[in-house]
Amino acid sequence: MTKQHISWRKSSHSEADGNCVEIARSAADTISVRDSKQAQNSPVLEFSPHEWTAFTQALRSIDS
Template identity: 50%
Template sequence: MKIDLSAANWFKSSHSESSGACVEVAWLPEDTVGVRDSKNPTGPALVFAPGDWDDFTGAIVRGDFNRLV
């Protein structure tokens, strides 16, 4: 699936640092969600289907990606 991201309204968390090392998100057509690196706005972006986005954000909330060091 090819999605035109040129008109996407990208935003980042209000908790983000001013250094620009953040992840940006955009709500896209057909309830898809775009994610990109704020340091490289013209670079590649991930696009999540609605259910996949819900699964991904749920895993973050549950701590599934926390690394044990």
């Protein structure tokens, strides 16, 4: 992946062993998601801001 990310971050609710996902916003304003266990070697999913909103709303509706 050639895009530069401002910084990868993970939820404060994540376990200390690092079994979680990380997100980052790129300079191009896309939201990227990766597996923290694989870090630099992880495949990265990329979302536009609109796609990210739809994705997170869909996840929230599963919990309801």
